[in-house]
Every structure is written in C-alpha cells, then in structure tokens.
Amino acid sequence: MEPLTFESRDLGQTEEFLNKAYARMRIGSDVPSPRAVISRQVMGTVSIDRLRLDFAMSYDVNPLGKVCLCTVESGTIAQQVAGGDQEVFGPGDAVLFAPHDLPYTGQIRRSRYHIIMFDPALMQQVAGTLPGRRPEPVRLLGHRPVSAVAGQHLARTIAYLRDDVLANPELADQPLVVSTAGQLLAASVLVALPSNATADATAQDGRDAHPKALRRAIAHIDAHADEPLGINDIAAAARVSTRALQYAFRRHLGTTPLGYLRQVRLAHAHDELKTNDPRTTTVAAVAARWGFFHPGRFSLTYMAAYGRTPRETLHAPAEAPPR
Structure with a gap:
C-alpha cells in the first residue's frame, strides 16, 4: 500500500484528518498557524505513523479500537488515559500510548514521534501459544516497559518494522511477511509491557x-x-x-499498583470534597490536586465509587459530628 501523507497549517484540516486517521477527537493549538506533517505506512493490521507537530497540540480522543504504541524522538507528550494518572513521555521512550478500549487526553509539545497501531487480536493470538495460558482477554497493565532492556527491545522491533520491512515494498506486500511481522510486534509488546498474559511470575x-x-x-x-x-x-x-x-x-x-494509587487519590479527593467550603473550593481544583486532569472523567470515576457526583458531595450539608 502507498504511504499516506498529510501536511497542513490549518487546525481545522488537521483535526479532520486526525478524525479520519485515528478516532473522533477534538484538538487545540497554542499558535495561529500550526504546522502538522504526518505520514503513514500500513502492513496488514499494523500501521506506523511518523508525525511532526511544530506546535503544542491539546487533544481529547475517543477509544481507537486498536492498541496504540508511541516512540518519541523529540519534544514531550503529556498523556492521561481515562481512569489513569498523567504520564509524560520524552525522547527515547517507547511506551503504550493508549489501550484499544479507553479514551485519552493530553498535550503534544512540539514533538517528532511515531504512533504504532495494531489489532488487539494479534496479542490474543500470540498469548494463546503460551503454555498454561488461561483463555481470557489479554490486557496491558501499564504504559512503560518492565525494564530498560525490555524497552530497548520494543524500540528495536518497531524500528526494524518501520525501516526494514515497511520501507521495502516487496517485503511489505508478502502475506507471510505481513503475518509474521504482526506477530513479532505483538510478542515484543507482551514481553516489554506488563500484561495479564505474562502475569505468571518467575x-x-x-x-x-x-x-x-x-x-x-x-x-x-x-x-x-x-x-x-x-x-x-x-x-x-x-x-x-x-x-x-x-x-x-x-x-x-x-488490582494493579497504579489502580490502587488511583483509589487512594480518589479517596483523598472525596474527603476534601466533603470537608472543604464550596464557596472557596471547586471540583476541578480538587480533582487536579489529586491527579485527575479531565473533569468529566473524574466525575464518572467518582460517581462509580460513591454513587453521586463530586459537585453533590461538595455542596452537601456538613455531617454532624458523632456524639
């Protein structure tokens, strides 16, 4: 397949392109004529995009339906997946950008980076070959590799697919190469990133x-x-x-360590909402203080835990002290 390319200084055009190339999203810019340069190479269910954004782009994205990885060449990316903590990625990082089934938000700050996407079914296929593996959906449990060596291996695998396989049209069009390359990427992800597929500890x-x-x-x-x-x-x-x-x-x-951390932070936010004065406190301020940077998703998480909205808790009459 011929590489897909896009270049624009119009924010509306860039948003339209990103909506078609990824998922429904809203974006913003810190400059009036933001330059975006994007190219995509596709091999089977695997795509590798090279992106250059010469501005700080804020974004709010619906679930992609695909596993999304990211390798950063320059600049920084501040990212928060729904229900998670904000992560900041920089040059040299090879990470899980977003799982296939969760929305995410953040800001890309004048960065050159790659986005790698693939069908989560590939991980299921590879995990099915593991001895003693239980037949349950594969889930990635963290954004960062389990070790520096694992991260380097994942980055090398992505570079090999990008520079040696996809760059060679004769190879990239061979069905056997396409199948094997996808399995190699999925296997590298399962080795590098924490998941329930490799949860059986040594x-x-x-x-x-x-x-x-x-x-x-x-x-x-x-x-x-x-x-x-x-x-x-x-x-x-x-x-x-x-x-x-x-x-x-x-x-x-x-649960996971970061899942437990979110529970603790949510409990602290709950305590502040119960005891703070609504005349001098806002829900957004409390949420941000405890690492919840997307007010709408904080409200959903809070309601699931406490059965009412954060605003209702903040404005509820103070409970009488026990006698």
Whole structure:
C-alpha cells in the first residue's frame, strides 16, 4: 500500500484528518498557524505513523479500537488515559500510548514521534501459544516497559518494522511477511509491557511478591499519594521488581499498583470534597490536586465509587459530628 501523507497549517484540516486517521477527537493549538506533517505506512493490521507537530497540540480522543504504541524522538507528550494518572513521555521512550478500549487526553509539545497501531487480536493470538495460558482477554497493565532492556527491545522491533520491512515494498506486500511481522510486534509488546498474559511470575518474582513487600508498597503510596508516582518508584520503595510488584497487587488485592494509587487519590479527593467550603473550593481544583486532569472523567470515576457526583458531595450539608 502507498504511504499516506498529510501536511497542513490549518487546525481545522488537521483535526479532520486526525478524525479520519485515528478516532473522533477534538484538538487545540497554542499558535495561529500550526504546522502538522504526518505520514503513514500500513502492513496488514499494523500501521506506523511518523508525525511532526511544530506546535503544542491539546487533544481529547475517543477509544481507537486498536492498541496504540508511541516512540518519541523529540519534544514531550503529556498523556492521561481515562481512569489513569498523567504520564509524560520524552525522547527515547517507547511506551503504550493508549489501550484499544479507553479514551485519552493530553498535550503534544512540539514533538517528532511515531504512533504504532495494531489489532488487539494479534496479542490474543500470540498469548494463546503460551503454555498454561488461561483463555481470557489479554490486557496491558501499564504504559512503560518492565525494564530498560525490555524497552530497548520494543524500540528495536518497531524500528526494524518501520525501516526494514515497511520501507521495502516487496517485503511489505508478502502475506507471510505481513503475518509474521504482526506477530513479532505483538510478542515484543507482551514481553516489554506488563500484561495479564505474562502475569505468571518467575520463581523469584513469586518469592518477592510477599505480603511484606505489598505492605511496603502500600505504605509508600499512602505517604506519597500527593506526589508524582510511577510504578518504578513504588517498586523501588517495596524493594522488588516491577513484575513482582504487579504480581503482588494482583495476587493479594486483585488490582494493579497504579489502580490502587488511583483509589487512594480518589479517596483523598472525596474527603476534601466533603470537608472543604464550596464557596472557596471547586471540583476541578480538587480533582487536579489529586491527579485527575479531565473533569468529566473524574466525575464518572467518582460517581462509580460513591454513587453521586463530586459537585453533590461538595455542596452537601456538613455531617454532624458523632456524639
């Protein structure tokens, strides 16, 4: 397939193109004539896009329906998937940009980067070959690779597909090459990123995923919930690997470390909404203070947990102290 190319300095045209190329979204710019240059190469259900944005582009995107990876060459990208914490990606990062079934929002700040998308069914096919694998949908459990080595491997795989396979039309048109390349990408993703497909811990991870490590992790989260926290920070505080940390939280609490962190932050936000004065406090300010940067999604998450909107909690009469 011939590469798809796009270039414009018109924000409306860029938004229209992005809606067709990805999913429904709204974008904004910090300059009057924002330059965007985008090219796409496609191989089967895998696409690799090269993007250059010479402006700071804010965005709010519906679910893509595909697994979306990102490698950053320059600039920075601040990203938040619904129900998650804001992540900031920079040069050299190879990460999960967004899962296939969740909306996301953020800002791309004068960046050159690649977006890699593929059908989540590819991960299901590859995971099905793992011995002892339970027949359940594959889910990625974190945005960043489990180690620096794993991240480098994922970046090399993407570069190989982009520069050696897709750049050679004779190879990219061969059905067997297309099939194998897609499986290679899916396998690299499952090796590099935490997922329930590779959740069966190694023997060392199993030994490390004990209640003491979990208690250390929980204590660190509880003490630092109002600070920027990533899974590597929590694992370091628990003195275990990130994989062992993921395993410990799944095994003992049925959630992920960042999922637990979101629960703690939501509880703090709930307490502030109950006790703060609505004349001097806003829901948006409380949400942002606890890492929820999209007010609409914060409200949905809050309602699911507490059965009423944040605004209703903030404006509710103060509860009488117990006698």
